[in-house]
Amino acid sequence: MIMTDFQSVGANATVANVLAGNSAEFIKEPSVVSFSATGSAAGLRVTAIVGEEVVIEDQLIPVTNRFPVVPDDTLAQAGGFPGDRVIVKVRNTTGGALNSWVRVDVEPA
Numbered sequence: 001m002i003m004t005d006f007q008s009v010g011a012n013a014t015v016a017n018v019l020a021g022n023s024a025e026f027i028k029e030p031s032v033v034s035f036s037a038t039g040s041a042a043g044l045r046v047t048a049i050v051g052e053e054v055v056i057e058d059q060l061i062p063v064t065n066r067f068p069v070v071p072d073d074t075l076a077q078a079g080g081f082p083g084d085r086v087i088v089k090v091r092n093t094t095g096g097a098l099n100s101w102v103r104v105d106v107e108p109a
Helices: none
Strands: 001-007 031-039 044-050 054-059 076-080 085-092 096-108
Touching: 001 054, 001 085, 031 054, 031 085, 044 076, 044 096, 054 076, 085 096
Parallel strands: none
Antiparallel strands: 001 096, 031 076, 031 096, 044 054, 044 085
């Protein structure tokens, strides 16, 4: 399963979960979860959580101004178990709106 998102993140704002409402937001079987992200300009940060495990914590994302390319823009991988929620937060640290692109691949283990 592949989940994707595009957001315009406002100045000094945080999107709490770009995957909210996605059908694969909650993992259904043991899986490997891969996180990829890119941004339109410097200043975007990402946090990725699987279940109770913080996989990426408030890290800068690459500035490519395009959708993430796998594996070039893959930032991390984690294991997930049935019922684990996948959360990706995007935070803008600048004074203007910036675009973010996120791709999460959930592959059964």
